[in-house]
Amino acid sequence: xxxxxxxxxxxxxxxxxxxxxxxxxxxxxxxxxxxxxxxxxxxxxxxxxxxxxxxxxxxxxxxxxxxxxxxxxxxxxxxxxxxxxxxxxxxxxxxxxxxxxxxxxxxxxxxxxxxxxxxxxxxxxxxxxxxxxxxxxxxxxxxxxxxxxxxxxxxxxxxxxxxxxxxxxxxxxxxxxxxxxxxxxxxxxxxxxxxxxxxxxxxxxxxxxxxxxxxxxxxxxxxxxxxxxxxxxxxxxxxxxxxxxxxxxxxxxxxxxxxxxxxxxxxxxxxxxxxxxxxxxxxxxxxxxxxxxxxxxxxxxxxxxxxxxxxxxxxxxxxxxxxxxxxxxxxxxxxxxxxxxxxxxxxxxxxxxxxxxxxxxxxxxxxxxxxxx
Ligand SMILES: [Zn+2]
Numbered sequence: 001x002x003x004x005x006x007x008x009x010x011x012x013x014x015x016x017x018x019x020x021x022x023x024x025x026x027x028x029x030x031x032x033x034x035x036x037x038x039x040x041x042x043x044x045x046x047x048x049x050x051x052x053x054x055x056x057x058x059x060x061x062x063x064x065x066x067x068x069x070x071x072x073x074x075x076x077x078x079x080x081x082x083x084x085x086x087x088x089x090x091x092x093x094x095x096x097x098x099x100x101x102x103x104x105x106x107x108x109x110x111x112x113x114x115x116x117x118x119x120x121x122x123x124x125x126x127x128x129x130x131x132x133x134x135x136x137x138x139x140x141x142x143x144x145x146x147x148x149x150x151x152x153x154x155x156x157x158x159x160x161x162x163x164x165x166x167x168x169x170x171x172x173x174x175x176x177x178x179x180x181x182x183x184x185x186x187x188x189x190x191x192x193x194x195x196x197x198x199x200x201x202x203x204x205x206x207x208x209x210x211x212x213x214x215x216x217x218x219x220x221x222x223x224x225x226x227x228x229x230x231x232x233x234x235x236x237x238x239x240x241x242x243x244x245x246x247x248x249x250x251x252x253x254x255x256x257x258x259x260x261x262x263x264x265x266x267x268x269x270x271x272x273x274x275x276x277x278x279x280x281x282x283x284x285x286x287x288x289x290x291x292x293x294x295x296x297x298x299x300x301x302x303x304x305x306x307x308x309x310x311x312x313x314x315x316x317x318x319x320x321x322x323x324x325x326x327x328x329x330x331x332x333x334x335x336x337x338x339x340x341x342x343x344x345x346x347x348x349x350x351x352x353x354x355x356x357x358x359x360x361x362x363x364x365x366x367x368x369x370x371x372x373x
Contacts, residue, residue: 032072227242
């Protein structure tokens, strides 16, 4: 075992990450130390790093993480299925640690639990230092929902599970029974692609996709979408026009204009689930009379509940060969090239950039950044 853990610390917007060594934590009851295997740069990491939203620093970014159990607290720790974790288990975990006894958890919103602890979003502090994905290790606190990763999933497929796919599993849960329904996925980024496949696999009759980028909509056609938006009409690749009605919208773009435009397309009794609007933006304009007369439902989802991650893992393990999930990590960088990885990610060419943590920084000559003990 290494003498210290190493992390790429986020100190300031758009500034080089700083290499920092950390002592391994003493594990308290319910805690686990994971040796990170792979992480992906989520769009929200890019928003944080480039100052498009505020986040505490100094911190360790990265929350789409997988790894192997390295150390377990003395009395053992169980995974979400209730089985004791063992050293070496390959795991993912919910993006937050929560208190199941808190008021919000009891109301069914563990992701809004008082004293919530969010991986990849937390200030480096006291005993809780290794709390993000861009590091050699991650310290999981009591109240983390931990899941073993099915053996058939590659690192590239598994890393986005605990953000992208779990969030979409939550959106699908809220949308209700999709059997025979028409689902419009607004925004064809990583969340959107996940929504297309999950809607299709949950029995949606037809999946439509809308995005401002043609290439992204074409990609969605490989992920379960049948029609894409062409000017104002939804058409197939054979230019066949969509004639039906839209029952469900999963809105992943977060763009006010897109939300307003899609909302108008909902049929009577329809529901829109908003998941993409997680950055500051203008208010949206909605017509209340339309909502009343058409019996519409508008719901928001931020993060997810642990069961959603469980469902996402099962979904991905079952359907991974039907859809090209493995191609979504466009490029992989070693941990010590995190600056270059973020620059590449910010271009927006790839759905995800992978960060491999096996090749760790062992001496100054290998680092791009500034080293600090
Ligand atoms: Zn994320």
